[in-house]
Amino acid sequence: MKLVGIGGGTGLSVFLRGLKExxxxxxxxxxxxxxxxAIVTVSDDGGSTGHLRECFGIPAVGDLRKCLIALSGSNxxxxxxxxxxxxxxxxxxxxxxxxxxxxxxxxxxxxVQATDLARVVxxxxxxxxxxxxxxxxxxxxxxSGKVIRGECDITNAGQKIRRLWxxxxxxxxxxxxxxxxxCADAIVLGPGSLYTSIIPNLLVGGVAETVRNSxxxxxxxxxxxxxxxxxxxxxxxxxxxxxxxxxxAKAIDLxxxxxxxxxxxxxxxxLKSNAAPVQWDHDEIARMGVVPLLAxxxxxxxxxxxxxxxxxxxxxxSLTRGIQRARDILSWRESLAA
Numbered sequence: 001m002k003l004v005g006i007g008g009g010t011g012l013s014v015f016l017r018g019l020k021e022x023x024x025x026x027x028x029x030x031x032x033x034x035x036x037x038a039i040v041t042v043s044d045d046g047g048s049t050g051h052l053r054e055c056f057g058i059p060a061v062g063d064l065r066k067c068l069i070a071l072s073g074s075n076x077x078x079x080x081x082x083x084x085x086x087x088x089x090x091x092x093x094x095x096x097x098x099x100x101x102x103x104x105x106x107x108x109x110x111x112v113q114a115t116d117l118a119r120v121v122x123x124x125x126x127x128x129x130x131x132x133x134x135x136x137x138x139x140x141x142x143x144s145g146k147v148i149r150g151e152c153d154i155t156n157a158g159q160k161i162r163r164l165w166x167x168x169x170x171x172x173x174x175x176x177x178x179x180x181x182x183c184a185d186a187i188v189l190g191p192g193s194l195y196t197s198i199i200p201n202l203l204v205g206g207v208a209e210t211v212r213n214s215x216x217x218x219x220x221x222x223x224x225x226x227x228x229x230x231x232x233x234x235x236x237x238x239x240x241x242x243x244x245x246x247x248x249a250k251a252i253d254l255x256x257x258x259x260x261x262x263x264x265x266x267x268x269x270x271l272k273s274n275a276a277p278v279q280w281d282h283d284e285i286a287r288m289g290v291v292p293l294l295a296x297x298x299x300x301x302x303x304x305x306x307x308x309x310x311x312x313x314x315x316x317x318s319l320t321r322g323i324q325r326a327r328d329i330l331s332w333r334e335s336l337a338a
Contacts, residue, residue: 001320004037004184004216006201009063011192012038013070014306015221016126018313020071023125034317036126037180038067039207041200042111043138043166046152048084048094052102059135061105063197064115064128065097071124078122112174129180131201134171138200140164151196158229161195164246170205181210186320189252190221191307194239195230202246212251217323219316220290221256224298224305228274236292237284250289256315257282258307259294266305293319 003019005012016038023034042059044050049062065081072078081097097118104114111133119128138151143160149167181187192198202208211218220243222236231239236257244251257280267277282292295315299308 001033001317001324002035002037002180002183002185003316003320004039004180004187006039006187006189006198006211007192008041008044008197009066011190011197011221011223011307012040012063013066014191014309015188015312015316016067016070018309018311019317020073020125021310022313022317024073034126036071037176037184038071038126038128039131039177039180039201040064040067040128041197042130042132043136043151043196043200045137045150048098050152051094052098053135056102056106057135058102058105059111059130059133061098061101061111062095064111064130065095065101065118067128068115068118068122068124069097071119071126071128072122075123081118081122112176127176127180129177130174131177131207132171132204133174134168136171136200137167138164138196139167140195151200155193155196155230160232161230164195164199164203166200166203170203173204173206177204178206178210181207181214181216184214184216185324186217186219186316187211187214188219188221188316189243189247191223191312193227193230194223194234194242195227198243199246202243208247208251212248217320218251218253219256219319220252220254221297221307221312222258223278224258224262224307225270225275226278232274232276235279235281235284237281237288239278240285240288240290244288252290254291254293254319255285256293256295256297256312257285258297260296260298262298262305263302266302270305 040063044060049060069078083096085091085094104117111130139149140154141162148154222239285292297312299306
């Protein structure tokens with residue numbers, strides 16, 4: 001079973017961590033064997049990643065590191081990659097994993113090769129692909145008409161976004177990205193920040209078109225909470241509609257929306273920062289030609305409102321398996337009719 005996840009470091013890594021757990025559960029042959037590919041945005045320009053971009057002129061490596069670690073499981077090397085320096089001349093705030101991936105990039109001359117070498121070091125399953133090897137800047141036009149350059153400044157602006165683009169526009173996708181999408185059994189977009197984690201991937205040359213044309217089951221995992229300023233008041237259908245603006249109408253087959261009740265105390269804490277639970281509106285999703293699927297994908301974690309990695313991964317694997325079986329039955333019937 002070939003599964004492709006598209007997104008950024010935080011939301012996508014949750015899904016990938018769940019797939020790693022599902023694969024480990026299947027060591028005795030229970031679930032189908034998983035071939036996992038992660039297509040990761042490289043437009044982040046903040047923190048350690050932003051500093052490395054400025055120093056070495058490379059695409060962002062931080063989200064790649066998070067996805068590599070998610071697919072490695074818990075081990076000592078992964079913990080080492082996560083180590084963040086405190087203090088030190090020029091090292092303060094840097095993640096060791098970011099430095100290692102940057103070093104591998106300088107040694108190999110390719111971010112794809114650097115990421116693959118890091119995967120070997122970590123023992124990560126599957127493959128983690130930067131969506132492009134071109135150093136890109138995410139640009140946005142706000143509802144006010146103001147233009148902002150840079151992912152961090154876009155997020156910090158906290159205003160409605162009218163449209164997004166990359167500079168340079170339509171950069172070439174990394175080697176292996178379009179092939180992974182074309183050969184996938186399921187393509188999963190999200191969870192993750194709508195405008196800074198998911199959509200930037202769709203702005204890379206050929207990605208949106210290849211997703212549209214892929215025979216894979218295409219799933220959008222809607223966020224649990226709105227993002228202050230950017231998606232205030234957005235329903236699940238609004239999130240989906242925004243993705244369709246860049247991907248194309250009817251490109252998504254299924255939209256997963258959480259149906260479990262969010263802890264009231266946690267919700268109150270989020271409301272203080274103007275983040276609210278995303279409302280369902282499944283009838284509107286259906287009118288958009290997308291199948292709405294209400295499912296319990298909420299984590300039991302008591303500190304943050306997050307998707308549960310294992311619940312989400314098991315659901316995606318089950319849905320993909322069901323589609324594969326349905327297609328096998330149809331193919332079998334057609335062969336009998338012939």
